[in-house]
Amino acid sequence: MEYIIRQARPEDLDQVAEVERICFPEAEAAGRESLRLRIQAFPESFLVAEEQGGAIIGFINGAVTDKKTISDDMFEDAGLHKEDGAYQSIFGLDVLPQYRRQGIAAALMEGLIRSAEEKGRKGLILTCKERLIPYYGKFGYRNMGVSESVHGGAVWYDMIMEFEQ
Numbered sequence: 778m779e780y781i782i783r784q785a786r787p788e789d790l791d792q793v794a795e796v797e798r799i800c801f802p803e804a805e806a807a808g809r810e811s812l813r814l815r816i817q818a819f820p821e822s823f824l825v826a827e828e829q830g831g832a833i834i835g836f837i838n839g840a841v842t843d844k845k846t847i848s849d850d851m852f853e854d855a856g857l858h859k860e861d862g863a864y865q866s867i868f869g870l871d872v873l874p875q876y877r878r879q880g881i882a883a884a885l886m887e888g889l890i891r892s893a894e895e896k897g898r899k900g901l902i903l904t905c906k907e908r909l910i911p912y913y914g915k916f917g918y919r920n921m922g923v924s925e926s927v928h929g930g931a932v933w934y935d936m937i938m939e940f941e942q
Contacts, residue, residue, distance in 0.1 A: 778879060780834060782888045785816045785823040792833040793825065800871040805929030807869065811853060815840075815868075818855035822865060824888050826872070826881050835872035837885040839903070841865055846921070846935045847904050849928050864937075865893035867903035886916055890938070900939035910934055 785793065793816070794809040801807075807815070815838055816823050823838040840851055841862035851857050852868055867889065872882045893901055904924045905913055914920070917938045924933040 778876075779829045780826050780881065782824055782826055782884055784820050785825050785836065785838070786820070787813075787816055789825055789833055790816060793836055796833060796836060796871050796873055797869065799873060801869070802929065805931060807852065811855070812838075814855040819858045821892065822858075822889070824885055824892075826876075826885055828876075834876045835870075835881050835885055837867060837870045837882075837889050839866035839868040839889075841898070842902075845902060845937060846924065847902055847926060849926050852928055863899040865889060865896075865898050865901045867901060870903075883916075890916065894940055898940070900937060902938075903936050904928070904933035905936055906931060907934060910936070 790809065790813050793812050797806050797812060819840055822841060824836060825833045826835040828834050840855065840858035842851065842857065842859055843863045845864060847866050851866065870882055870885060890901060903913065904926050910920050913936050918936040921935040921937055924935040926933045
């Protein structure tokens with residue numbers, strides 16, 4: 778299957794919102810307005826996987842911060858994005874169910890890792906559920922334990938990847 782990884786554009790909003798709705802439980806999913814503000818505030822940190830023909834089949838996004846962990850307010854306030862921050866956060870990595878296990882999530886992750894490294898960031902941070910700790914470990918993230926985040930009422934784990942300086 779052919780697809781490209783590219784920066785999100787405002788006209789992607791409807792498709793991105795639908796992918797988010799399908800991929801996350803309602804309590805954890807970002808709303809359409811939140812996604813719109815993210816695309817507007819940090820398009821360079823919002824990558825989409827686009828199938829030939831223009832359908833968006835996945836995306837990755839997150840603000841840049843100086844913090845080493847994600848706080849719940851970061852999910853809702855795109856204004857907390859700090860252009861010259863030390864860490865690229867990842868709020869979500871979404872791939873439509875029928876496209877999973879084909880390397881698309883990995884391509885999105887590798888694209889954002891590469892971008893963060895090129896921009897001179899110290900590393901990347903994310904939160905994930907316990908079952909995904911080994912997956913993110915494959916990219917070089919290490920588990921920092923249970924997160925203070927209570928986003929969506931779930932138990933999250935803080936993960937960090939730090940580049941060698």
